[in-house]
Amino acid sequence: HMNRDKRPDIQAGGDTHQTAGDGRPRMTTAQGTPLSDGQNSLKQGARGPTLMEDFLFREKIFHFDHERIPERVVHARGYGAHGFFETYESLSELTSADLFQRAGERTPAFVRFSTVAGNKGSADLARDVRGFAVKLYTQQGNWDIVGNNIPVFFIQDAIKFPDLIHAAKEAPDRAFPQAQTAHDNFWDFMSLMPEAIHMVMWIMSDRAIPRSFRFMEGFGVHTFRMVNAEGEARFVKFHWKPKQGLQSVTWPEAVGINGADPDFHRRDLWEAIQFGDLPEWELGLQVFDDEFANRFAFDILDPTKIVPEEEVPVRRVGRLVLDRVVDNFFAETEQVAFHTGNIVPGIDFTDDPLLQGRNFSYLDTQLKRLGGPNFTHLPVNAPKCPFHHFQQDGHMAMANPSGRANYEPNSWSGAEGGPREDPTGFQSVPVAAPGPKVRERSESFADHYSQARQFYISQTPVEQAHMAAALVFELSKVEHPEIRARLVGHLRHVNEELAGEVCDGLGMDMPEAPVPAREPIPDLPPSDALSILKNG
Numbered sequence: 001h002m003n004r005d006k007r008p009d010i011q012a013g014g015d016t017h018q019t020a021g022d023g024r025p026r027m028t029t030a031q032g033t034p035l036s037d038g039q040n041s042l043k044q045g046a047r048g049p050t051l052m053e054d055f056l057f058r059e060k061i062f063h064f065d066h067e068r069i070p071e072r073v074v075h076a077r078g079y080g081a082h083g084f085f086e087t088y089e090s091l092s093e094l095t096s097a098d099l100f101q102r103a104g105e106r107t108p109a110f111v112r113f114s115t116v117a118g119n120k121g122s123a124d125l126a127r128d129v130r131g132f133a134v135k136l137y138t139q140q141g142n143w144d145i146v147g148n149n150i151p152v153f154f155i156q157d158a159i160k161f162p163d164l165i166h167a168a169k170e171a172p173d174r175a176f177p178q179a180q181t182a183h184d185n186f187w188d189f190m191s192l193m194p195e196a197i198h199m200v201m202w203i204m205s206d207r208a209i210p211r212s213f214r215f216m217e218g219f220g221v222h223t224f225r226m227v228n229a230e231g232e233a234r235f236v237k238f239h240w241k242p243k244q245g246l247q248s249v250t251w252p253e254a255v256g257i258n259g260a261d262p263d264f265h266r267r268d269l270w271e272a273i274q275f276g277d278l279p280e281w282e283l284g285l286q287v288f289d290d291e292f293a294n295r296f297a298f299d300i301l302d303p304t305k306i307v308p309e310e311e312v313p314v315r316r317v318g319r320l321v322l323d324r325v326v327d328n329f330f331a332e333t334e335q336v337a338f339h340t341g342n343i344v345p346g347i348d349f350t351d352d353p354l355l356q357g358r359n360f361s362y363l364d365t366q367l368k369r370l371g372g373p374n375f376t377h378l379p380v381n382a383p384k385c386p387f388h389h390f391q392q393d394g395h396m397a398m399a400n401p402s403g404r405a406n407y408e409p410n411s412w413s414g415a416e417g418g419p420r421e422d423p424t425g426f427q428s429v430p431v432a433a434p435g436p437k438v439r440e441r442s443e444s445f446a447d448h449y450s451q452a453r454q455f456y457i458s459q460t461p462v463e464q465a466h467m468a469a470a471l472v473f474e475l476s477k478v479e480h481p482e483i484r485a486r487l488v489g490h491l492r493h494v495n496e497e498l499a500g501e502v503c504d505g506l507g508m509d510m511p512e513a514p515v516p517a518r519e520p521i522p523d524l525p526p527s528d529a530l531s532i533l534k535n536g
């Protein structure tokens with residue numbers, strides 16, 4: 001201060017120098033040492049070298065140097081908000097999950113919406129799937145429904161996920177495109193992956209360019225199980241139905257919005273919540289038993305298939321309201337860790353091979369992304385119910401168990417002995433093993449075209465025209481004619497008219513259709529549940 005008082009002329013930051021007071025706290029280092037000057041490094045002579053001794057400088061720069069963590073390997077760009085889930089009525093006949101036992105019960109929630117392929121800085125209105133990840137902080141642990149805005153997925157087995165994502169994200173040599181489906185690698189992979197064709201129809205539909213996060217449906221995609229207190233298990237599919245309705249933009253609108261405001265979707269969510277126009281979704285359940293599963297035309301373990309709402313109606317059991325933006329984007333939205341493996345008593349998995357793989361992948365990636373095994377200590381990830389375990393140590397351990405015992409069984413009594421198991425805790429449904437160990441796909445997963453067609457014929461003519469235009473636009477970006485031909489070959493099994501329109505649009509001859517792994521079902525009726533306009 002002496003120096004500054006004497007030489008105001010050369011203190012560039014002199015008049016902007018801000019001091020504590022007026023209710024503003026005193027600035028300190030991370031160690032709590034009060035800071036007299038954060039604007040000038042310590043020098044040997046005002047024009048001399050900066051001194052290694054300057055711990056204030058070193059701490060500030062060191063911390064800045066380490067601000068970045070890896071972005072998510074997929075779903076890197078996202079936006080989150082807090083809210084609550086409210087149960088309409090007790091579902092105790094279906095599930096023992098604590099959050100569904102009492103009508104009117106409110107469970108805190110955190111939701112993160114995302115695009116899949118683009119990096120963290122990409123534009124919001126890319127043609128892409130949207131993530132719809134919900135963390136429910138129940139009184140019996142955190143339950144994550146890590147879903148998308150499209151009810152099916154590209155692949156049937158998680159072992160293909162790295163290939164799918166490599167093909168969808170930027171090409172390794174040229175590093176583009178960053179946020180769109182329109183390129184050779186993506187369409188090459190799609191054309192070689194007939195199981196993806198149903199999902200291709202969805203991402204070429206208006207669903208892939210939502211007006212905002214508030215106007216999207218969400219889906220758990222896989223078949224899960226609900227288990228009641230008697231141990232009776234039923235299958236369930238999860239749906240989030242937007243109270244705002246279902247709305248999309250057209251491709252030219254999306255392109256314009258991306259140019260004018262690439263943050264359009266996150267701004268929309270922020271503003272809606274800040275202005276009190278709270279977005280709301282209803283949780284829908286499609287519940288069915290073994291008898292339905294056995295007679296259904298498709299395998300309920302196949303994540304490339306839906307269960308039509310005509311066959312199993314959606315029962316609305318509660319509502320999700322988003323009512324609070326985050327205090328800090330990084331602390332909450334960036335560090336939140338969703339995981340399909342986070343389930344609670346009353347919920348269970350099925351053997352969907354995509355779900356089984358996801359149950360390995362999320363913890364594994366978060367270990368790297370969040371720098372160690374203790375990310376459950378972060379407030380956004382920590383349960384909001386009491387929790388006690390013997391996990392300890394590791395990087396950034398902020399909540400080591402207290403007391404003497406850190407192992408079980410132990411013979412210490414009272415508080416010294418620490419937590420004990422509870423036989424009424426989580427139980428897996430004792431499902432019988434279905435067969436020998438094989439590296440195979442079930443025959444029941446082999447029909448790739450019927451539901452793709454069902455989806456297409458369910459769309460209104462306007463929506464169908466959008467799909468044809470999207471296919472023409474996307475495939476027109478593909479340089480290699482054989483990739484286009486292979487893709488259109490699959491389209492012929494979906495709908496000959498659509499395939500013809502796409503050929504016309506691309507100025508190409510109708511290609512051969514591939515031999516299907518299984519003949520499509522010819523007379524599958526359209527599904528009302530699949531049209532945006534009817535739903536919206």
Ligand code: HEM
Binds near residue numbers: 114147336337369
């Ligand atoms: C992230 C959904 C398939 C691996 C996400 C996120 C969502 C999601 C919503 C973003 C979570 C967030 O907001 O933080 C889905 C859906 C799938 C699917 C609906 C299929 C039905 C898979 C598969 C794998 C996988 C098959 C791997 C085998 C990942 C990874 C992340 C991720 C590694 C990044 C997680 C993180 O860094 O925290 N997924 N995903 N996903 N997903 Fe998936």
